[in-house]
Amino acid sequence: MSGPSLPDWRDSFPWPGPETHKHARGRLGVVSGKATQTGAARLAARAGLRIGAGLVRVLCPPDAAAVIAPxxxxxxxxxxGSPEALAHEARGMDSVVIGPAAGVGDATTTNLRALAETGAALVIDADGLTSFEYFPDELFEVLDRDDVLTPHEGEFRRLFPDLLEVGREAAAAEAARRAGAVVLLKGPATVIAAPDGRIAVNGNGTPWLATAGAGDVxxxxxxxxxxxxxxxxxxxxxxxxxHAEAARRFGPGVIAEDLPESLPAVLAALYERRA
Incomplete structure (x- = not known):
């Protein structure tokens, strides 16, 4: 594979084996927003399917179903139709993404709290973060070490207003400790921190990712x-x-919809060079 050198996480990448079936590859749920805000969830769901999840399900308010289905x-x-119904449908999921265009407000906070009771690992982005701006501790109380927060700097400041002044790496590390979850702080050099003290900086960032919907992917x-x-x-x-490698390969003109479609080539090259 041309471009940046391969990092060490490739040794634990979940490639399927000869006996693997779709349910063994994991079940992903993605929570959609209302009928006029469904694109972000569809982007996230397609990306989850492309990256290898065996079964992906979009969970949506009733008014959005007719828009999303086609x-x-x-x-x-x-x-x-309710947080309780959402939790019921999410039981058995291995992970759930909530936040992309979900809407800022009580509905999202209530839905997230309900999902936290299901045992699924949560990936919380965008509106799922901003909805807790004025009471971040209530979010942290329902998280565990398998959950992932994915803020850009603006969203990060809403939850951790006192941290960025110490530098991005130190801020992400303290945020992960405070939240008790993994924190991915997006930017030209994305910082990933775990609550147990592990920290990494992604080294292959590209400006082509500065496009709407890339974070949902x-x-x-x-x-x-x-x-x-x-x-x-x-x-x-x-x-x-x-994510960055897919954007780098596509190059100028890339939009969010292109990223999941660029993943097979990136994954194929990675697979060929597996240990």
């Missing part, structure tokens, strides 16, 4: 790897690297 093929769709990729039972810190590191 846009899905291998990805399944289930609607929910990254959240779906992390969710897809966590669904395959990859360690959440390694999953976040791997997804950040693969």
């Amino acid at each position: 846009a899905l093929e291998a990805i399944m769709l289930t609607s929910f 990254l959240a779906g990729m992390i969710g897809g790897l966590v669904a395959q039972r990859m360690d959440s810190f390694d999953a976040a590191r791997a997804a950040a690297w693969l």
Whole structure:
């Protein structure tokens, strides 16, 4: 593979074996926003499927189902009418992505709390983070070490307003300790930190990722790897690297929709060079 050298997480990448079936490859859920805000969840779901999750299901409010259904093929769709119904549908999922265009407010905070009771690892992005801006401790109380927060700097400041002044790496490390979860702080040099003190800086960032929806794709990729039972810190590191490599390979003109479609070539090259 041309470009940046391969990092060490490749040794734990969840390649399927001869006896693998779709349920063994993990079950990923992605929570959609309302009917006018479904694109982000569809991007995340497709990315999760491309990265190898065996089964992906979009979970949506009832008004969004008719909008989403025509846009899905291998990805399944289930609607929910209450936080309790969402939790019921998410039971049995290995991971759930919540936040991309989910809407900022009580509905998202209530849905997230319900999901935290299901045992699925959570990947929390965008509106799922901003919804807790004024009471971040209530978010941290329901997290565990398998969960992943994926803020850009603006979202990071909403949850950790006192930390960025100490530098991105130290800020991410303290945020992970405070939240009790993995934190992926997006930027030109994305920082990934685990609550046990592990920290990494992604070294192959590219400016082509400065495009709407790219973060939704990254959240779906992390969710897809966590669904395959990859360690959440390694999953976040791997997804950040693969995400950037997919954008680098496509180059000028890349948009978020292109990223999942660029992953097979990146994964094929990685597979050929596996240990």
